[in-house]
Amino acid sequence: MSRAAYRTPVVGDEDAILRARLHAIWATQPGWRGWLSTVDHKEIGLRYIVTAFLLLAVGGIEALAIRLQLAGPNLHLLTPDQYNQFFSTHGMTMIFLYASPILSGFSNYLWPLLLGSRDMAFPRLNAFSYWVYLAAAIFLYTGFLTGAGPNDGWFNYVPYAEKDYNPGLNQDFYSLGMVLLGISTTVGAANFIVTAFKMRAPGMSINRLPIMVWGTLTASAANLIVVPAVSLAFFMLWMDRQFGTGFFLPSEGGQPLLWQHLFWIFGHPWVYAIVLPAMGMVSDGLPVFCRQPLVGYAIVALSTVATMILGFGVWVHHMFATGLPGLSLSFFSGASIIITFPSAVAVFAWLATIWTGRPVITTAFLFFSSMILLFVIGGVSGFMTASVPVDWQLTDTYFIVAHIHYVLIGINVFPVVGATYFWFPKMTGRFMNERLGRWNFWTMFLGFNLGFLPMHLTGLLGMPRRVYTYPV
Template identity: 85%
Template sequence: MTPAAFRTPEIGEDTPELRARLHAIWATEPGWKGWFTTVDHKEIGIRYIITAFVLLALGGIEALVIRLQLAGPDLNLLTPEQYNEFFSTHGMTMIFLYASPVLSGFSNYLWPLLLGSRDMAFPRLNAFSYWVYLAAALFLYAGFLTGNGANDGWFNYVPYAERQYNPGLNQDFYALGMVLLGISTTVGAANFIVTAFKMRAPGMSINRMPILIWGTLTASVANLVVVPAVSLAFFLLWLDRQFGTSFFQTSGGGQPLLWQHLFWIFGHPWV
């Protein structure tokens, strides 16, 4: 063998050995193990899209049931409590479980292709973000299917969301599910931001980035700033309900208006 065979490749140099090593690192394993452990951005993007559209269909069914209930006077398709749950779960699904995740799916699939990178900056964090999103959706719908769905609108105003006025498990499911979803959205936003600034192909300056990159990047910056606010609001509400704190209860010196501030710090940029 020639001495060149023992030469260490330069950083960024494309060699068959380097390609084989990278393929071994990033390739999805066959079978069920690979299905659960893949970090391929295309597969994760497709999963986001499919999951979001399944939830869109569920939200559409909920909207249909709501409209059937309202199609005429004195109909009894739903009880008042069931109507509240259908109304609230529909809003929660369309706003939180479909609108943003479906965009994350398309961006996950397209970003590395447009930026000329092998994958997202943090592939494992990318997979983690999807699985937490799926877990949050399953958790929220487990509450709905057991008669413990959100029942205070997707905006979830206190004091009705407090245990004193809403003693069931409905708001506990909603609060914890939204904390989970907030984790998924926040780490996903951080991943997009780092990918845009650190994973561009050589020669792709900031002003040469495609418009799709800019669209998702600006939304990710907003999410990184505002999603923690609504996650905090839901966590404080859960503490009020479970441990008797008084972040929002006037009887203990809390402020119901604090909920609206924290919620709409998130809600207006989200919309």
């Protein structure tokens, strides 16, 4: 045997062996096996984005059916049960199946590029998160397409969701589907947190992270805490329905109000989880078109974290009309007002960046900058409902419908579409058409405001939400 066979491997050989092992782990096989088994963060990110956009379109069709049913008095385009399923599935789709996954898609694609890492910390877990999300969406829509979709609103209040009042399979599909979706969200959140803290390039200190990373990181930390709470609530409801455990039934010693606490302790941090990463997109994209760095980077980063922390202390403002003690109402009303301060920091930073910069008006800039106006409108209406007496007057009216759409569409959809125009060349190597983009922006902006701004007025006039039809 030659002497070369006995030589000690040098450092370069060890590096080559390690690179070969990592390449074998990360490489995508050709053909359909590779398509199913890839762990490439770019592929996973694009799949999240495409799936979420398809579900956004489906949710929009459901919204169209709802609006057609309510386009005039005493219409019967949908039966009452169909209407319940349409508006419940619409809310479920937009809030759970679109708003968060679309942000996960952009973050999956962009995080390793922004942090200087090869991939996410756990590539296989990343792929697992996507496939479980897809399975949850298919499972939930299997119920809807077979006439057993959720029919108690996306908030799923008991006791109507209990089997005595809702004997079909509707809420069983919803409960188990949401538990499945919770698994996807939780493992994805853990992956983002580990990636942010362990996969940064040398020299990238925590105070140099892009604001988009800050937004997704804080959202992931919140999801890791609150998603198990709502998954537990849905599992408890399923146990009530299938085994008569009685967690939420007063006749069995349970508490219906427990559902609202478990749901909204998740629901309000979730609101910030689906807007803070989108706000980070604006904070990173807008300065590019203003040709100067973001004004007040450190304060914006701190306000992002502060907003999420305060978000854990405002969930009861969804429950002001449930008869809770006055001291509790006072505390949560105060917290709901205080949270506007860190939220406003980003608005002033964006305005200062535009004012002190030299803006280049592109389609992406229009989407990013218009979000500022929509954010202010949605924020002011939310600030109004932070006051207990005002909330008592406005709860369950169309004012709340207007508010939630200005928050979820204005602070999520508009930044996401802007981010699509901004990062599309990076993802595909091609630019999107600017002329069509401007038509797209003005159609969306005017249509959105014409559709939802008047709902503030109809709500102030007392029009209730969740009604199937109305008289002349």
